[in-house]
Amino acid sequence: MSQDHKQEQIIEAAIKRFAHFGVGKTTMNEIAGDLSISKALLYYYFPDKNSLYAAVLMHIFKITSEHTNQLLEKEQDPLKMMHIFLERRTEYIIKYYNVIAFLKSFTHANLPKNLEELFTHLRRKELNRITSIIEKGRQQKVFLIKDVEKTAELYHDFLEGYRTSFFAHNPSIFPEKEQFQAILEKEKAFSDIFFKGLSAE
Amino acid sequence: MKVIVKQEQILDAAIKRLSHFGVNKTTLTEIAEDLHMTKQALMYYYHDKQQLIASVTAKISGEYIETLSGLLDKALPAKEVFLSLIDMRRLFFSKYHLLFIQLSTTDLIKAAEIEQIRNETKMAEAGLLAKVIDQAMRKGTIRSANALDTVTLILETITSLAICLGKQCPPPDQAEIDNLVNKQKALVELLFNGLKAG
Numbered sequence: 576m577s578q579d580h581k582q583e584q585i586i587e588a589a590i591k592r593f594a595h596f597g598v599g600k601t602t603m604n605e606i607a608g609d610l611s612i613s614k615a616l617l618y619y620y621f622p623d624k625n626s627l628y629a630a631v632l633m634h635i636f637k638i639t640s641e642h643t644n645q646l647l648e649k650e651q652d653p654l655k656m657m658h659i660f661l662e663r664r665t666e667y668i669i670k671y672y673n674v675i676a677f678l679k680s681f682t683h684a685n686l687p688k689n690l691e692e693l694f695t696h697l698r699r700k701e702l703n704r705i706t707s708i709i710e711k712g713r714q715q716k717v718f719l720i721k722d723v724e725k726t727a728e729l730y731h732d733f734l735e736g737y738r739t740s741f742f743a744h745n746p747s748i749f750p751e752k753e754q755f756q757a758i759l760e761k762e763k764a765f766s767d768i769f770f771k772g773l774s775a776e
Numbered sequence: 777m778k779v780i781v782k783q784e785q786i787l788d789a790a791i792k793r794l795s796h797f798g799v800n801k802t803t804l805t806e807i808a809e810d811l812h813m814t815k816q817a818l819m820y821y822y823h824d825k826q827q828l829i830a831s832v833t834a835k836i837s838g839e840y841i842e843t844l845s846g847l848l849d850k851a852l853p854a855k856e857v858f859l860s861l862i863d864m865r866r867l868f869f870s871k872y873h874l875l876f877i878q879l880s881t882t883d884l885i886k887a888a889e890i891e892q893i894r895n896e897t898k899m900a901e902a903g904l905l906a907k908v909i910d911q912a913m914r915k916g917t918i919r920s921a922n923a924l925d926t927v928t929l930i931l932e933t934i935t936s937l938a939i940c941l942g943k944q945c946p947p948p949d950q951a952e953i954d955n956l957v958n959k960q961k962a963l964v965e966l967l968f969n970g971l972k973a974g
Contacts, residue, residue: 600801749796 582620584610586634589627590674598628598677625687631674632690636697639667640704653712657766660704665759669752702731718773726773733765783821783831785811790832791875798874799829830889833879837897840868844904854912855968857905858930862960866953902927919973930967934960 588609592601603624607617621627643663650656668675681690706727712718720726741758742750789810793802804825808818822828847860869876879894902924910923918926937960948956 596797596801600797749792 581612581616582630585612585617585620585627586630589631590635590671593628593631593674593677594671595673597673598624599680603627625690628677629689629693632693632697635667635671635674636700639663640700643704647708651715653708653715653717654767654770656708656711657705657770658763660708661759661762661766665755665762669755672750698731702727705730712770712773718770720773730766730769733769734762737761737765779821786818786821786828787831787835790828791836791872794829794832794875795872796874799878804828826887826889830887830893832875833890833893836868836872836875836879837893841897841900841904843868844901848904848908854908854918855964857908858934858964858968859961861905862934862957862964866957869953902931905931916973918968918971926971930964933963933967937963 585606588606589601592606592609601624603617604614606627607614610617621630643660646659646663647656650659678690678694681687686694706723709718709720709723709727709730713720713723718726738758741754741761786807790802790807793807793810804818804822805815807828808815811818822831843864844861847864848857852860872879879890905927906923909918909926912918913920913923938956
């Protein structure tokens with residue numbers, strides 16, 4: 576069996592456990608047990624839980640963006656593209672909530688180096704996606720924008736901030752699907768107003 | 777009165793966590809936090825995890841037997857009762873997930889109190905179902921034998937199919953459960969064919 580294949584199997588098994596039990600409640604032992612491999616072999620591929628977690632996040636992001644890309648290719652209207660982006664984003668946040676929520680257990684001070692790098696990388700990628708949609712709208716002369724980059728950042732900041740404040744006001748152990756749907760609706764409404772403000776007459 | 781309300785709240789919160797995370801991965805502190813209370817306050821109502829789990833077991837087993845008894849009130853033919861029982865178990869499984877698996881297998885929770893509730897539930901379930909089989913035997917649709925033995929045999933065969941799935945962790949996906957339920961139903965059909973009088 577090739578190395579890459581084994582690594583992939585480990586990531587798949589980890590995603591399954593992380594998504595259900597959360598990262599904090601999953602042990603390396605359990606993941607090794609699921610795959611009937613020795614703990615030693617598991618540690619050969621991933622020396623600690625954080626490196627496995629980083630690989631899992633990367634993997635989730637990869638499949639998410641591949642899927643989103645496929646859908647976006649078929650759409651020309653930048654406003655609708657933004658909706659597609661928001662919908663896919665919500666779908667994956669629901670599916671992998673427990674995996675992503677683990678990030679909340681870190682503060683800026685104790686965030687491991689590899690996760691910090693990954694996080695910056697993923698944030699960059701998400702920003703790039705928003706930027707490219709806005710850029711498309713600019714080229715089509717739908718949006719009247721001078722600084723695409725800055726606009727994308729403003730939009731992205733809203734997405735981050737809104738979710739945080741939503742859960743601060745509606746705390747819950749397991750956020751329900753309905754809550755995420757409610758967030759998505761607000762995000763879409765915001766998106767429409769935001770871009771309407773940027774639209775040419 | 778207030779105590780009972782609080783206890784119910786704690787039980788519901790505990791069930792929510794236990795169903796998802798299972799017995800080993802749930803702490804009293806987490807349950808207390810869900811209810812915005814301290815662990816100490818929670819321990820005023822339930823002295824330890826074992827006591828809480830015993831109450832949870834009693835609550836769910838009560839619900840199980842009540843649901844079963846409601847099913848029997850419909851006075852369905854014996855085979856239909858067992859087919860419905862499979863659906864009912866599936867419903868409990870999806871509602872309580874890991875908790876349902878862990879409460880029905882002995883190796884995880886060894887406390888005497890919980891063991892006793894589990895045995896009582898099994899006895900009550902078998903007793904209720906034996907009545908159904910007994911009636912079918914009197915009517916002559918099923919070959920005469922010891923009703924309770926027949927029920928035990930059917931239940932054990934259904935359960936044995938579920939064992940391989942039950943050990944899987946995290947809980948199996950819907951397709952796997954569908955697959956199991958279909959097998960269990962096919963088995964019940966087969967058994968009842970074999971039990972036919974004549």
